[in-house]
Amino acid sequence: MMITRRHHSWSISIKLWFAMTLLILAVLGGLGFTLTWLFGDFYLQQKLNSLRSEAVEISAQLASVPNWSGRLNLLESLKLTSGTQLVLLDPQGNIIVLAGSISQKGSQNTIEWYPKSLLGGSLNGLSRDLRPSDFFTEDNLAQVLSGQTISIKALPINGGAQAMLLAATPVGLNPVKGVVLLGSSPIPIQESIATFRRLILYASLIAVFLATVVSLIFAQHVTRPLGLMQRGASRMAKGDFLPIQGVTSKDEIGELAEALNWMGESLKNHMAWLSQEKNLLQGIVESISDAVVMLSIDGSILYANDSAKALWQENEIVVQERKTQIVTILQAMAVRENQTENFEVVTIGIQVLQIVMAPMSENEGIRGHVAVLRDVTASLRAEKNRREFLASVTHELRTPLHLIQGYLEAIQDEVIPKDQSEEYIDLVLEEAKRLARLVQELQEINWLERGQVMQPTAINMENFMLELDHRFQGRAQELGVKLKVSKGFGELYADQDRLLQVFINLLDNALSHTPCGKTVRVFMVEEQNEVRLVVQDEGEGIPKEALPYIFDRFFRVNKARTRKDGGMGLGLAIVRQIVEAHGGNVRVESDMGKGTAFWISLPRL
Known part of the structure; x- marks a missing residue:
């Protein structure tokens, strides 16, 4: 006021x-x-x-x-x-x-007399x-x-x-x-x-x-x-709200000063209470993981919590365009439903937002609107992955089981000649091994998610890099891909079996996605307090929109790939779980048509 x-x-x-x-x-x-x-x-x-x-x-x-x-x-x-x-x-x-x-x-x-004359009349010229x-x-x-x-x-x-x-x-x-x-x-x-x-x-x-x-x-x-x-x-x-000093009279002025001091103390206490309530409310709103946005009656933003700012990427260069899109949607919802609660699901880019909006009513009418925005992209993607996973698992299990069942029934019914039965038995064994690998990967994910403790030891990185080179050179030659593993140096304190599993998954993917004649590189960069291990290929690359989800479970970039060409989408999820269990992190860089690089950062001790 x-x-x-x-x-x-x-x-x-x-x-x-x-x-x-x-x-x-x-x-x-x-x-x-x-x-x-x-x-x-x-x-x-x-x-x-x-x-x-x-x-x-x-x-x-x-x-x-x-x-x-x-x-x-x-x-x-x-x-x-x-x-x-x-x-x-x-x-x-x-x-x-x-x-x-x-x-x-x-x-x-x-x-001379002047009958009834006024006093002070003429004296007829007499001078006396x-x-x-x-x-x-x-x-x-x-x-x-x-x-x-x-x-x-x-x-x-x-x-x-x-x-x-x-x-x-x-x-x-x-x-x-x-x-x-x-x-x-x-x-x-x-x-x-x-x-x-x-x-x-x-x-x-x-x-x-x-x-x-x-x-x-x-x-x-x-x-x-x-x-x-x-x-x-x-x-x-x-x-x-400090009290008024210097008024010592006991009359009405003194009483007025006392009343002002009492009013100031009351205002101070009331303002402190309002501040506490405001901080409490703001703390509650800020602690909410969902985005909370307050709009005035004319559609301008009165308040947005940190989740809302993160939602429209407040610190990014492209904030204006994304923020404008969200505010435009909120303004349209406010105009459409001015008196009642409104619910809507919108898609912005690859994000799916669930928006609930309600009016802020006062005695004079509606002051504005409060909108709660929830990013349901992950939950929808998880649900989608779950359905895809169930479909994939069903498919992956049903196909080899049908093959195994068919081959065994054919052998049992002597439809297959005895001289060819050994070949079909090998096929049945191959399908059984693939089923075993699928179950093993699922067990690995479950084991890592439960936070099983690593068993770190001192790893000689020179020997570790040589082992990687010996293990994958044969397969690289079969695929016609050049594999270059740099010399390692120093020691790293980690679980060697789990670290080897990380590179098996990464190198298997890199070799599978690199065309014949191209190169896959593995090298090591030593920092003061950490060691960086890099697996770099010259394959087709990963689309930019898929990079945020590349380490998610059951996520596959190309879902049209066959079972033989691609796995279940669990390998990179296992990689991230193992690296994070060591206190490190993994990130990916990729350009379409140029290749992909996975950077693994692990603490030295």
């Missing part, structure tokens, strides 16, 4: 820092805005209340004085709150006194400092003349930056003798609020810095074990 890693632009540390900083900024920003608004409104309202109280007090004092002269004297003695301006208006809105200065009686210093009366409208005057005490938050007018806090109250009632108007600038309060805002800003910056430090420390504390677990999980994904 592939694991896709998602790369994020922000790490957990940055996310934690950003979240904490944003939270602190939001809290401090909201708190600063709320406090600024509350404190500003509180201080402004407090100032208005103070102006209102002061205006009421001044109005009461002025109302207690019966004439304007006394009132003016009273105003001169008043001490206003710092930053407070006083304007005394008559009921028509004319300025009588401004900021403690005394105007002339009947002075007409008035301003703003007064409280500049923010006092006719509506405000009417309210005060009706006996009300009012307070006003006056906004800047005429595009200026100055604002005014006002409090107005009537002087006397029924009739109203004048209006006391007090004004104060809100700038000190605004400066205090600005200072408070700066304090909140500085506190926010300090909080952001502290949040950064704290969040980084906290993020490192959180992300370090997460990083360890991430690297541990990556190792586990690659098959390294």
Whole structure:
């Protein structure tokens, strides 16, 4: 299973820092805005209340004085709150006194009123400092003349930056003798609020810095074990199930690390169990002598055991053609029988394969197919040889027995003249000897297959080669074949009678299959630890396809040869059994039309 890693632009540390900083900024920003608004409104309202109280007090004092002269004297003695301006208006809105200065009686210093106008309106071109009366409208005057005490938050007018806090109250009632108007600038309060805002800003910056430090420390504390677990999980994904070290916390992160370690241990045990099961299954499959091949659903090879590789000769140059033939047959079987087991016997060259194929089923459907291929060539050939052997033995026994029976009956019935009976008796004796040789060869095969122990002795190879030459020169001359036996040397530790039997079989075959005028050679090659003896003829040779079976029992290259020309196919089987019983080996080389060479390798000791 592939694991896709998602790369994020922000790490957990940055996310934690950003979240904490944003939270602190939001809290401090909201708190600063709320406090600024509350404190500003509180201080402004407090100032208005103070102006209102002061205006009421001044109005009461002025109302207690019966004439304007006394009132003016009273105003001169008043001490206003710092930053407070006083304007005394008559009921028509004319300025009588401004900021403690005394105007002339009947002075007409008035301003232009703007009924219901917005604060901060035009002053009709007057060039002077703003007064409280500049923010006092006719509506405000009417309210005060009706006996009300009012307070006003006056906004800047005429595009200026100055604002005014006002409090107005009537002087006397029924009739109203004048209006006391007090004004104060809100700038000190605004400066205090600005200072408070700066304090909140500085506190926010300090909080952001502290949040950064704290969040980084906290993020490192959180992300370090997460990083360890991430690297541990990556190792586990690659098959390294070592436990995660370095996570010591007892919180949820520590529990997660313990869970990952437990999962890694479980995966390790499970993978070990799966590996054991796989090795066991693979060992079983590899130990099977039959070829086992797994095919995917599209027909490609998923697995093949050593027997399968040997079947299509994996190490041979012609592997591709042979492998392609086998795979093509398997693919055809898989397509033909997709759901059930399939059985088929096919022939590839000289090999006969028995194939059993079954589908590999899963919950999702068929994943592929498993095929077991068994090379039944040897068993079929053995069965065929057995039948041929029985037929040959029957024939070989029946023919001489019939001849013997016929000759003896003829002699008994005196059908054959007495002067010719000796000749027929010789024929009967010859047939009896042939039957005895057949039985003897069968006994030899049985004796060797039972693993009878050889009786080795030190053989003088020079004398042994001379004996071969003397024994077969006569027959070679009769057949018109040249026999050349090289001189032997050294000693060989072997069973001399059995070794002589090997060369009798080989030389008998070589002389029988070599045309007149050709040569049969016997020579010896000495190696460091072994001796090689070679019988080479210039006969017709052995077909290439027959070479793998030349040492099999009952195998004859030319089955059309007569009993007189060929034996029962047991001679070379006896040769191989004797050589292998000595710990050696025998091999054959042959070219059609050029001859055959048998190489016998025997250990020196």
